[in-house]
Amino acid sequence: MNRRSLLLVTSSACALTIFDTNLVGVILPSLVAGLGGDYAQMAWVQSSFLLSFASLLMASGALSDRYGRRRMLTIGLCVFAFSALACSLAPTMVFLVSARVLQGVGAALLLAPALSIIGHAFREQHEAVQAWTTWGRLMGLTMVIAPLLSSSVGYLLGWRWAFGILAFAGAILVLAVPRVVHANRSDRVGAFDWCGALVFSLTLLAWTWGLINGPDVGWMSQWVVLAVLIGLAGLCVFITIELYQRKPMLELRLFRLPRFLAAVFAMFAYAASAQVMAALLPLYLQRGLDISFLWLGCALLPFSLGMFFAPSLTRRIAGRWDSLHLLAVGLAVIALGNTGLFMAARSGGVPEFLFSMAVLGAGGGFINGETQKAILGALPPEQTGMGAGISTTARFFGMLVGYAGLSAIMAQGVMTRLQMQVCGAEGANCQRLRQSFESILTGQYSDFLSGDQASARLADAVYRAGFSDLFAWAALIAVLAAGMCVMLCGRKGRKHVL
Missing domain, CATH: 1.20.1250.20 (MFS general substrate transporter like domains)
Structure with a gap:
């Protein structure tokens, strides 16, 4: 080789x-x-x-x-x-x-x-x-x-x-x-820890789902809280499984x-x-x-x-x-x-x-x-x-x-920042907030700008x-x-x- x-x-x-x-x-x-x-x-x-x-x-x-x-x-x-x-x-x-x-x-x-x-x-x-x-x-x-x-x-x-x-x-x-x-592999013998692998993957899946969706649905929403709790429970189960495995x-x-x-x-x-x-x-x-x-x-x-x-x-x-x-x-x-x-x-x-x-x-x-x-x-x-x-x-x-x-x-x-700049202190024009948010984060400024140079400068600054x-x-x-x-x-x- x-x-x-x-x-x-x-x-x-x-x-x-x-x-x-x-x-x-x-x-x-x-x-x-x-x-x-x-x-x-x-x-x-x-x-x-x-x-x-x-x-x-x-x-x-x-x-x-x-x-x-x-x-x-x-x-x-x-x-x-x-x-x-x-x-x-x-x-x-x-x-x-x-x-x-x-x-x-x-x-x-x-x-x-x-x-x-x-x-x-x-x-x-x-x-x-x-x-x-x-x-x-x-x-x-x-x-x-x-x-x-x-x-x-x-x-x-x-x-x-x-x-x-x-x-x-x-x-x-x-x-x-x-x-x-x-072709090579370890000399370790015994069945693969399928149970531990499954629980670990599901635990990580639950936590990462909560992390990804938290900003969209709210960090204290029932689904994000449930995902975090499932992850914690899965972690406890995983640790227990690995502690009692002969070949974890x-x-x-x-x-x-x-x-x-x-x-x-x-x-x-x-x-x-x-x-x-x-x-x-x-x-x-x-x-x-x-x-x-x-x-x-x-x-x-x-x-x-x-x-x-x-x-x-x-x-x-x-x-x-x-x-x-x-x-x-x-x-x-x-x-x-x-x-x-x-x-x-x-x-x-x-x-x-x-x-x-x-x-x-x-x-x-x-x-x-x-x-x-x-x-x-x-x-x-x-x-x-x-x-x-x-x-x-x-x-x-x-x-x-x-x-x-x-x-x-x-x-x-x-x-x-958009909440402060677009809505203002009295909440005017807040119907534009979500549209402006999507336009700026995806980089599709056209709908938000509408040829307005002030809006263009605001989008760039935000x-x-x-x-x-x-x-x-x-x-x-x-x-x-x-x-x-x-x-x-x-x-x-x-x-x-x-």
């Missing part, structure tokens, strides 16, 4: 998920305009993918340990490629969202085994640093290429062809996997390790405050800074190039710095970048915004591979599938929470202010996570608990 080819193919499979997030962020406004969707449907195009993705990652990691990493990787790539093709042919928003759910299933089935294969093949400290640095740089390269390719293909051929790129890439990798990856899907004792816990939390925070910006920044650049679809990929270069070049710095100092110190520094840089975006969105300054994007991307790239290495390095080889499931669940649940939560903060900020709230909360998430890494860095624990 050529280990370099193995790393390239498995890392490319992981990159498909990053490509998807960037692609959808770029084409979303034109997609919504083409299919005639509203704000809720626009949010579900991204959230439905992340929902099924995050719900199944833990089960995918455990399944790859039991039934073979190569087998699960191949199945996941087939499902992903087929569903991407279905997205490109979608006639309605409902069909598209359904296909996105299936695409999230395929992404979960391919990502956890791909990471497990890398973690199992590169165990020594030196080669692990090199492998995860290469992995991180490929993720960064994907973030450079994806917006450029998506914007150019979407502009010239239409958004449907952008999904076709994913389908083609998935098909190529399906053919490559059997040639470079040997999730070894809960791992979370007794302070450093492991800090690495998982750092992964969550990195995804929620930095990686999620790949889906959110394109919206602001197109609507907040009025950058055309064709040039959107170029406008995203400061962020994506930071993601690409920063891992080389991590590689140089990884052997001299403690892993949690690296994570804390990266999260602090992410917080600094988001703070700069907050101030630039408030002032409307374009150079300041682009510079802050570069800072944010550099912070994300600095710790992208390090978070993965810190989590998988704490586990024995036979549990790398479980570790991949934990790390990827933390990553994409963080993206889901970040996308749904930060979007809700932005939407609430827009609604509050949209930028809503995004400034989003960036401020993202900075706070990164600061809290950096503080946790520093606090837990000095605590010692055994490398493995089993």
